[in-house]
Amino acid sequence: MQKRKIDPLLLIGLIIIAGSLFLAVFGNSLAPFDPQEPVGDFSMPPSADHWFGTDGSGLDVFSRVLAAPRVDVAIAVTAAIVSAVLGTGIGLYAGYFTGRFSEIVMRISDILQSFPVFILAMVLVTLTGRNVVNLIFVLAFLYTPIFVRLTRSEVLTQRTRTYVEAARATGNSEFQIATRHVLRNSLAPSLVQLSVTVGFGILLTAGLSFVGAGVRPPTPEWGIMIASGAPNIILNEWWTSIFPGIAISVTVFGYAAAGNAIERWARK
Amino acid sequence: MRRYVLRRLAVGVLQALGITIAVFFVIRALPADPVSRIVGMNPTPESIKQARHALGIDMSLFQQLLTFLGFHGDGVFTGSLGKSWVSGATVLSEIAITLPTTIQLIVTSFIVALAIAIPIGMATARRPGGKLDKGVFGYGLFAGAQPEFWWGLIFIFVFYFKMGIAPAPLGMLDPELTAPDAVTNFVLIDSLIAGDFTAFKSALGHLVLPVLTLSFLLVGPLLKMTQQSMSRVLSSEFILYQQASGLEKKSIGRSTLRSALAPIITLTGILFGFMLSGAVLVESVFSLNGLGQYSVAAVLNLDFPAVQGVILVISVISLFVYLGLDLLLAKIDPRILVK
Numbered sequence: 001m002q003k004r005k006i007d008p009l010l011l012i013g014l015i016i017i018a019g020s021l022f023l024a025v026f027g028n029s030l031a032p033f034d035p036q037e038p039v040g041d042f043s044m045p046p047s048a049d050h051w052f053g054t055d056g057s058g059l060d061v062f063s064r065v066l067a068a069p070r071v072d073v074a075i076a077v078t079a080a081i082v083s084a085v086l087g088t089g090i091g092l093y094a095g096y097f098t099g100r101f102s103e104i105v106m107r108i109s110d111i112l113q114s115f116p117v118f119i120l121a122m123v124l125v126t127l128t129g130r131n132v133v134n135l136i137f138v139l140a141f142l143y144t145p146i147f148v149r150l151t152r153s154e155v156l157t158q159r160t161r162t163y164v165e166a167a168r169a170t171g172n173s174e175f176q177i178a179t180r181h182v183l184r185n186s187l188a189p190s191l192v193q194l195s196v197t198v199g200f201g202i203l204l205t206a207g208l209s210f211v212g213a214g215v216r217p218p219t220p221e222w223g224i225m226i227a228s229g230a231p232n233i234i235l236n237e238w239w240t241s242i243f244p245g246i247a248i249s250v251t252v253f254g255y256a257a258a259g260n261a262i263e264r265w266a267r268k
Numbered sequence: 269m270r271r272y273v274l275r276r277l278a279v280g281v282l283q284a285l286g287i288t289i290a291v292f293f294v295i296r297a298l299p300a301d302p303v304s305r306i307v308g309m310n311p312t313p314e315s316i317k318q319a320r321h322a323l324g325i326d327m328s329l330f331q332q333l334l335t336f337l338g339f340h341g342d343g344v345f346t347g348s349l350g351k352s353w354v355s356g357a358t359v360l361s362e363i364a365i366t367l368p369t370t371i372q373l374i375v376t377s378f379i380v381a382l383a384i385a386i387p388i389g390m391a392t393a394r395r396p397g398g399k400l401d402k403g404v405f406g407y408g409l410f411a412g413a414q415p416e417f418w419w420g421l422i423f424i425f426v427f428y429f430k431m432g433i434a435p436a437p438l439g440m441l442d443p444e445l446t447a448p449d450a451v452t453n454f455v456l457i458d459s460l461i462a463g464d465f466t467a468f469k470s471a472l473g474h475l476v477l478p479v480l481t482l483s484f485l486l487v488g489p490l491l492k493m494t495q496q497s498m499s500r501v502l503s504s505e506f507i508l509y510q511q512a513s514g515l516e517k518k519s520i521g522r523s524t525l526r527s528a529l530a531p532i533i534t535l536t537g538i539l540f541g542f543m544l545s546g547a548v549l550v551e552s553v554f555s556l557n558g559l560g561q562y563s564v565a566a567v568l569n570l571d572f573p574a575v576q577g578v579i580l581v582i583s584v585i586s587l588f589v590y591l592g593l594d595l596l597l598a599k600i601d602p603r604i605l606v607k
Contacts, residue, residue: 111287116545116582118560122567123291123575127298203415207549210417211564226418230553233421234429234436245418252413260409 010261013195016254023069024077031063035220043237053239055228059218061240065247067220073251075132076201079139084194086140087147092186094148095155096178106152109145117142121204122213130216135208139201146197147190154186161185188266195259199252206248222248276591284583288344291579292336295572296329302353302570323353336576349577354569359577362562367581368453369440370551370558374543376475377482378536385487386532389494390525396499404495411488420481420553427477435473437554442470478554482547486539493535497528530597537593541586 023030033039038058039050046053052061094102124138158164159182167177206223208214217224222244229240306319320326324335338345342358349359392400420437427434440455441447447455448462456475459467501507501524510520548560559578566574 111283111290114283114541114583114586115287116579116586117542118548119545119563119567119575119579119582122564123295124298126567126570127295127300129299199413203413206415207417210415210549211552212568213564223415226415226421230421233425236429238425241418241421245415245421248415248418249413252415253410256409256413 007261007265009257010265013254013256013258013261016250017195017258020069020073020251020254021077023066024073025070027066027069031060031066033060033063035059035064035067036218043232043240045237046239052243053237055225055240056232056237057218057228061225061243064220064225065222065243068222068225068244068247069251071132071215071219071221072202072205072223072248073198075135075139075205076198079136079143079201080194080197082136082140083143083197084147084190087144088151088183088187088190090144091148091151091190092155092178092183095152095186096159096174096182098156102152105148109148112142112145113149118204118207121208122211125208126213130214132215135205135214139204143197143200146193150189150193151186154189155182158182158185192259192263192266195255195262199255199259202248202252202255273591273595276594277587280587280591281584284580284587285344287583288576288580289333292333292572292576293329295575296325296332300570302572305570336573344580349580350573352566352574353571354565354574359574362574363559363577363581365450365453366557366559366562369455369556370544370547370560372454372456373475373478373551373556373558374482374540374547377479377486377543378540380479381483381486381490382536384483385490385494386525389491390498390521393495393498393502401495404491408488408492411485414485415549416481416485417549417553419484420478420550423477423481424553434477435470437477439555439557440471440474441467442474445470474554478550478556481550481553482543486543489535489539490532493532494528497531498524501528526600529600533593533597533600537590540589541582544582544585 028035033050036059039054039060040058042054042058043056044050044054050060050062052065055061055064090105094105121138121142124141125135128134128138163181163185164177167181168174172180202222205214206221206226209221209223210227212227214223215221217228225244226241226248229237229242229244233241302323302325303316303319306322307315311319317326324332327335334340335343336350337343338348338350342348343350347360349363351357352359352362355362389404392398392404395401424434424437428436435442445467448459448464448467451458451461455471456468459465459471504527507520507524510523545560545563547558548564550556551558551560552564559582563575563578565571566578
């Protein structure tokens with residue numbers, strides 16, 4: 001028997017994802033200092049006490065980097081799951097039972113997808129109130145059309161397969177065929193997209209708070225941290241912005257890598 | 269052909285208008301109250317009433333829509349897009365100043381990104397599965413995962429603070445220079461018209477880091493697409509036939525690129541539409557007074573006419589870009605028009 005080689009990309013991706021989820025749960029307790037309480041001197045470079053230094057208001061950067069996944073990763077993962085469940089459901093219905101409803105759904109998601117995403121997100125978050133729950137709703141709303149489209153196009157090819165015919169011949173109802181058989185065979189693209197969407201969500205969450213349209217400071221959040229360090233980077237205070245940026249970049253890469261690896265594996 | 273263009277334009281303008289009207293209703297249905305910004309803490313009922321009247325939101329929704337569309341003065345159909353609630357100037361006049369900055373930034377970034385992505389993509393497509401091929405895949409993955417505003421900061425730190433070779437990240441011109449007369453509002457073009465080469469050089473210098481930031485990330489998807497598209501065409505029969513006929517490498521390369529161009533152009537269009545609002549983070553890092561910065565201010569100040577105006581303008585520009593690219597595609601491959 002041939003030993004199956006594990007895709008290194010998948011391995012890296014899964015390790016990063018596991019780490020980010022772990023920090024989303026335990027990051028706060030692991031942090032050596034309170035991420036929202038000044039710990040003394042401000043704008044101190046990295047030292048033995050403060051590994052990543054302290055920011056302009058005297059907050060410990062290392063503690064904040066560890067605590068931020070509770071906001072960034074939690075928002076992105078929840079929003080991605082909500083939009084995947086919603087989008088897959090709607091896409092399954094619209095693809096299996098083609099008709100007027102299907103047409104309307106597709107037109108709406110066309111229009112939603114032709115919107116300038118960043119501005120739309122900014123408008124919706126600001127007008128509903130800048131907090132974690134609203135961010136989750138807005139992101140989930142913005143990402144649902146992607147899953148509708150992916151699932152629908154997969155369902156459209158699956159529904160003409162012989163196994164559907166067979167299930168129908170043995171007396172399954174249309175609803176049963178759609179939810180038991182077609183759905184199971186149409187999930188692959190959405191699963192790949194789920195991982196990638198978490199990455200998008202983290203970038204969008206951080207970007208929104210970077211321009212002041214996301215969660216409010218002093219919440220430990222990577223985008224806020226980068227923004228708070230931005231004016232001081234030309235005063236050589238690089239640590240406030242650099243570390244949270246590395247955290248975003250590594251985390252998003254992990255989710256994207258896992259998504260890509262799963263896609264490659266599914267194609268084989 | 270002309271009918272096709274006209275029909276697309278008509279449908280597109282209606283669609284853009286529809287989107288804007290939808291936005292009009294959505295922003296009024298959400299709980300934020302634009303009056304709160306004006307009246308401050310502890311307002312009296314009178315001051316609230318006054319402020320509501322001043323903004324025109326004491327009228328019925330339908331009347332407000334008519335005002336926005338321009339039946340009571342400045343509005344969409346009079347071309348001015350209404351008056352900003354913050355500055356009192358027409359939204360069009362404010363967009364006319366900020367939009368060119370954004371267009372200048374993203375067009376330059378796309379030129380740089382394509383100039384890098386196409387030749388490298390062509391070179392790597394010849395050897396699928398090779399080291400370069402894997403490098404392209406890895407770079408695409410990497411570039412898609414980066415917060416662009418953070419890279420902007422890193423470039424500022426390295427090239428401005430550490431090395432001192434880039435100008436300060438504060439706007440389009442050195443602060444001691446006077447801006448050239450605004451003719452087009454594109455600083456690069458205006459300074460050329462004025463014959464002011466110092467200003468031109470300064471503007472070019474200020475563009476380097478923002479363009480580097482954007483194109484650094486744009487190269488990822490463009491490179492991947494060029495490589496995929498090129499290697500697909502290279503393995504097609506008509507290229508094999510050209511090779512068998514002993515055509516020169518150069519001429520084969522040219523016809524491969526021509527056939528491979530369509531998906532690259534389409535992707536460029538999609539990315540361009542995305543960048544019109546996506547460039548906001550980079551604008552913010554480099555203090556460029558572009559459309560993105562304008563839209564952030566509009567949203568945070570709850571300046572509804574400005575928000576509506578920005579969305580309408582972005583939709584219309586994307587529409588023209590998509591149409592222009594489709595016409596370009598038809599020029600490269602006339603079969604598209606038959607469908």
